[in-house]
Amino acid sequence: MPRLSTALPLLAALTAPLPALSDGLDPSDWDSVLEQAQGQTVYWHAWGGSTATNDFIAWIGEQAAKQGVTLEHVKLSDTADAVTRVLNEKQAGRDDDSAVDMIWINGPNFAAMKEADLLFGPFAEQLPNWQYVDTEGKTVQSDFTVPTEGYESPWAMAQVVYMYDTADMEPQPSAEAILKWAQANPGRFTYPQPPDFLGSTFLKQTLIELTDNSDVLSGSADEADYAAVTAPLWEYLDALTPVLWRSGSAYPATGPAQLQLMADNEIDLAISFSPGEASTAIANNQLRDTVRTFVLENGTLGNASYVAIPYNSGSKAGAMVVANTLLSPEAQARAQDPAILGYGTVLSMDKLSPEERETFDALELGIATLTPAELGSAQPEPHPSWMSRVTEDWTRRYGAGQ
Amino acid sequence: MADSLILHNVRISRRGAPLVSIDHTIAPGTVLTVMGPSGVGKSTLLSYVAGTLSPDFEASGKVCLGATDITDLPPAKRRIGILFQDDLLFPHLSVGANLAFGLRPGGTRAHRRQRIESALSDIELEGYADRDPATLSGGQKARVALMRMLLSEPRALLLDEAFSGLDVSLRRQIRALVFDRARRMHLPVLMVTHDQEDAEAAGGAVERLTVANLSA
């Protein structure tokens, strides 16, 4: 297309990114950060599909207001919308005052933004409340094996659990056992349709379960014998799909949609990435009170939720204040309360003062939530390339009407 | 004060096809009746005189009121009254407000109201000022429409099948009223009709248009 390309320089000139503006912001000088943050409005783009999360974010907004920062929750139906937004801004040459000041992010979205230089940082480890973060016991410095390098700040821990209805079934110890149970009870199990985050998580969890050598998963999928490593997974899914809900010809679109199926008694078993979700849903009248959770004998996947700041945010200081607020022991305890959110804390109990520890200890676990001991230690996430390739393959095999 | 309505060599065609051709002077207080079958361009002639000819038509010639050439004046400046087959009273206005719409501007509010009251009594509708026009009878509406037009002090009068919508007895009555007023006010009248009786009652000259009227 040589003719077309001659017309492009003008457009390119219009849309080329300007060199990043230095706004004299030093994350390690917290007093000046606080000072700059005064009066700023932070637009936090975060998934808005959960009433419980929305209420928690509103509470964080109240805390931020006390520090002179206005927090606006932009409720997304898909985190990638915010990524698109920043991308479009870069394309249009808007290198300051982005519409997005902070994103609830992790995994592939983070990897993509980091790689495309769309993030501000490093800032996370300079936050005052970073001192409480459990950097030894929890995976908070790498996100799906990608080092965070301070470009995103953790605020909640998640671990895979399976929700089941005690009226209908027993806990299952392994992926193989789940398959056997599903074959005996056809139509009573499903998972959100990949590439939905939770659906992809189910694929990864099952892959880890089935593969003999889980070490290869921490490296890139392109360097491993992808076909051989994933063969057991496809064999498993070929057996599972016909006995899934709707025989695998339809899937719930998202985790909450799957929860609704559980609520409607369409299914008896569902995957969740939040150990407290079942308890919170029971408290909210969404699930019947016979629902409980279990983890697999070999353990389950865990990861952290993060917040990141786009390179072109106009309220970076304000966003850092919000990120710091999220890490405060008070906010973390609130997030862990199953009556409110039921998310695991990223803080280390050893680093807290006795009073602060007391707050955490006083929390009721919630009727369907497992104790930390029962949850066991979380398995690490595979490299993002596995998730991309497995979901891509899944779509080709089960999601394209073949 | 009273002027003739002069149609000077008026030719109207539609996309090049000749339609109407007329050259006539209507003296004050007289009626020119234009007759012909439907579709021959009678109403087109009236809209030309009134200034509302659609751009689909081309016209040449002149329309004058006495010495004043009004051919290029906008309709609102021509002071040519028009009556249609339907009364066309504005349905959102009361009877009195309809008349006030016609009454030329000026005068105090009390004076205007008094003029409207006397106009109403003139057409035997005393006390009807606040009525909804939709509640009037056909004859009453026709009289209000006539009075509204007269209050605008026109200098000529166009009648577009003005009596066709009325039943026989009412028709005579209204027709007599209109011609009587026009004569008293020395107005030249251009009437379009397909009814021979209208033409006879008018008593003036009669111009007959025919389909594809090509005569000079």
Add this chain to the structure above:
Amino acid sequence: MGPDNDLMRLLAPLWAGKNGGSGRLSAVGLIPALTLMAMLGPVCAGLLGTLMPSLGYLPAAGLSTLSFDPFIQLFEWPGLPVAMRLSISTGLLATLLSLGVVTLTLAGWYDTGPFRVLERLLSPLLSVPHAAAAFGLAFLVAPSGWLSRIASPLTGWVRPPDVLILQDEWGLTLTAGMVAKEVPFLLLMALAALGQADARRRMRVAQALGYGRITGWLKTVFPPVYAQIRLPVYVVLAYSMSVVDVAMILGPSTPAPLSVQVVRWMSDPDLSQRLTAAAAALLQGGLVLTALTLWRAGEAVVARLGVLWIARGSRGALDPVLRPLGLALGAMSALAVLAGLAGLAVWSFAGYWAFPEALPQSFDLRSWARHLPGILSTGGTTVLIAVLATGLSLILVIGCLESEFRSGQNLTQRGLWLIYLPLLVPQTAFLPGLQTLLLSLGADRAIWAVVLAHLVFVLPYAFLSLGDPWRAWDRRNSTVAAALGASPRGVLWRVRLPMLLRPILTTAAVAFAVSVGQYLPTLLVGGGRVSTLTTEAVALASGGDRRAIGVYGVSQTLAVLGPFILALAVPAVVWRNRRSLHG
């Protein structure tokens, strides 16, 4: 006559004609050009913004090599044939069924008591946002839905049956949902066209000649009515093919219809998928064009066959079957949406509500209390945007119609196509491009930018709504008023606008409803910072919380019903003593 010629005709009123009398450039005369720019500018700019990435040009993602790779990627996607088939079959089937239901209902029942009841049921449904209607419907027909719950004492179900109703592979539920939502639209369009088709007299003649109601209607009234509603039918076709929100709720997902897949690719973390999305968006545009061409060809065939059918002189043996069928289908489509909305309302007050209970165990105000602050603040923004968009669209549309009236230049058929263009081009094909453009102008995320984006979609509907009553106004009223000395402006303000108060207010209500229902334009142009009831509802929808969806769906519906009630009430009060202005 080329399109340029039509453009000139549309723009001709720029120069006030002889009859305007002044010869000056008039303000009214400028409006058609402004309107055209407001509607077509964003579409064209947006399409360009889609075309570039589809050829591989997306500098922000570091992609600037021109190639056909995005199209090759697209054609390598294994779901493409099915996604394309779904798009086409849903579109054609939904359009055919909607038109069929509307025609049968009108033919069998126009001017009867049951029809007036049906009309009253259907008209408000026009304004119900698509997403809300789709959710209601989904809850109604799902195996664990309301109907199944109500039937459970008879069927003995304690668990929902594992049958595929929602998201079926053939998109039949999606099609049914589109039909239920498009029938009110086509019915109102057809009713407006009936005025000019002289239906009553034609039917009297046909019935006097021994034709049954339906056959007589099809042979005498349908042809002119169809000619009038042809463009609205095309809009239904284009919209059904490219709808996103309804398809996400009711449509299949393995794979999804093409439009949904476009949005998915658009939001893929892998930035190079944007290119595939752009290519797919263009393919979507091509599909719509193909379907329109097919439909057009179908029209010619039907017309040919229809002439033969009319010539055969058959009087309609099937009428006794078709007549009740028409009423049943019409009533079903109205009741389905109404019952779905009722279901949403029940959910919004529901405590614990398990299958197979027909009603919740308890009712409470928790959901409402929880969401009320959000509803009030987003409701305020929603109303502000809708009021501005409605006001602007009224000014522009009335200006265009008045300019058309004064110049005597009527809009040609081709000019009409221009007005419909924003509704015929799939939103997914030009909105992302438009967003990039606004960004580079620094004009995004301001309320006024959102208002302008809404205007693109509000204007065509405002034109549709007001055009016919405006043109049907007896122009002799204007002649009389001018003869009485009123200037063109005086005629407009003192005679025409008051007389047309009812259709103007109805148009305002339609415009308001269209604005409230906009999802993609608000989201993309507003940069997420402008939240309306609809963006909130769709965001919540992704969470599947039926109580929250219920609260927002009900609020959304109330927000659009309010103006419609006002549009009925205000003329009734203002003109309470003016009998001939009562509808």
